[in-house]
Amino acid sequence: MTRPRVLYTDPPWLIEDGRLDSGLATVEREVLGRDVELRFGPHEDGRYQITSPQMLERADGCDVLVVYRTQVTEELLDAAGDGLRMVVRQGVGVDNLNAGLLARYGLPAYNVPDYCVDEVSTHTAALALALERQLIPQHQTLVGGTFDIYAGGAPHRTNRRTLGIVGFGRIGRAVARRLGAFYGQVLVHDPYVGRDLAEGYGARAVDTLEELLAQSDMVTLHCPLTPDTDQMMDESALSAMKPGSYLVNAARGRLVEPEGLHKALREGWIAGAGLDVFSPENPHQDPRWHPVLAHPSVVVTSHRAFLSVEAEASSRRRVAELVRAALDGRTHGLVGKVDAPDPVR
Known part of the structure; x- marks a missing residue:
């Protein structure tokens, strides 16, 4: 009897010192057991070859595919x-699943x-507060040899400022609880949730993105x-932001248009930005x-x-458990099912 085959296309946790080490797949082997053949995507010169012919070869005959950044294609x-x-x-976002x-x-x-x-909510708060308190210019100025309390400008009192949250799913709500504690008012825009939900998190829902940005x-x-x-954050949207405001994106890189953001920074429409995501993922690949x-x-x-x-x-174990359930025919009611092109929030 042929063993079930599972391909992990590009697992980052298998990489150590720039090389793929399949011996690091301890959690996966523990959960899936010895009856499963584990395969891993081709890795060369410090990168997974996610669009290579070798990847297609390794997918041959697989029962389950586990993707990380790899795009699902025909x-x-x-x-x-x-x-x-x-x-x-193996993650939250589903845009590369091609539902x-x-x-x-x-x-x-x-x-x-x-x-x-x-x-993600903690990281969002860290980026936001680093901008509010000008931590990066302060750090760079002081380690550069100059003691200057005004390097980066004088910050504002956050409890007199307004936090605007675009998207009020799991992470948006956690940000409202955590980062919102520093602000005097929290606004929320999300056309897919009821207005009363924001009230439960000490926030106020607004009907349009334009209203929130302003x-x-x-x-x-x-x-x-x-x-x-x-x-969505193109030149038009960025120009509609409140003067002196900040933008933080730790969601998806394609939410922000880079040329529009550069213009907003150059022209002084906004005071700064905190970014954890880009498109392409490595921003050095796009001038x-x-x-x-x-x-x-x-x-x-x-x-x-x-x-x-x-x-x-947690992610590794839960994915392995999903795979094990699929191989055992136990998929009914599993958390995280993506049923349609509309992503899980």
Whole structure:
């Protein structure tokens, strides 16, 4: 009898010192057992070859695909063949799952929608407060040899300022509880939740994005990537932000249009930005991001808002448990099922 085959396309936790070490898959082997053949995507020169012919070869005959940053395509699904039972996203976002394509193939898909709420909300707060208190220019000035309390400018009292939250799912609500404690008022815009929900978190819902942008001193983004939100923060939206305000994005890189953001910073429409996500993921691969990265009023991190020792351990175990359940035929009622192109919030 052929052993079930599972391909993890690009698991970052297998990489140590720039090399793939399959011996690090301890959690996966513990949960899945010896009866499962574990495969891992091709890795070369410090990177997974996510679009290579070798990836398609390794998908051949697989029962389950576990993707991280790899895009689900017809080629990948066809390479796996008719025995493919399920696709799992090792993370929260589902835009690379290509849910519409999976629906046409009749394949169920799952993500892990809530494993890093603590981490992302904390990271969002860290970026926001670093901007409010001008921590980066203060640090750079002092370590550069100058003691100057006004480096970066004089900050404002946050309890007289307004926090605006775009997207009020799990993470947006956690941000309202945590970061909202520093602000005098919290506004929320999310067309998919009822207005009363915001009240339960000490916030006030507004009907339009434009209304939120015009009134908020700090805007944080927590919405999924959909056709409606793709590059929602373009030049027009950024020019509508309150003068002197900040923008923080720890959700999806394509929510913010880089050229528009650069213009907003250059023209002084906004005071600064905190970014954890970009499109492409590594902003050094797209010259449009270069002037944004170089701007003194920008704080950036390398898509790590989700990261903690505990979150990574939880994600790995929960994904492995999803895979084990699929192989055992126990998928009814599992948390994280993605049923349609509309992403899980």
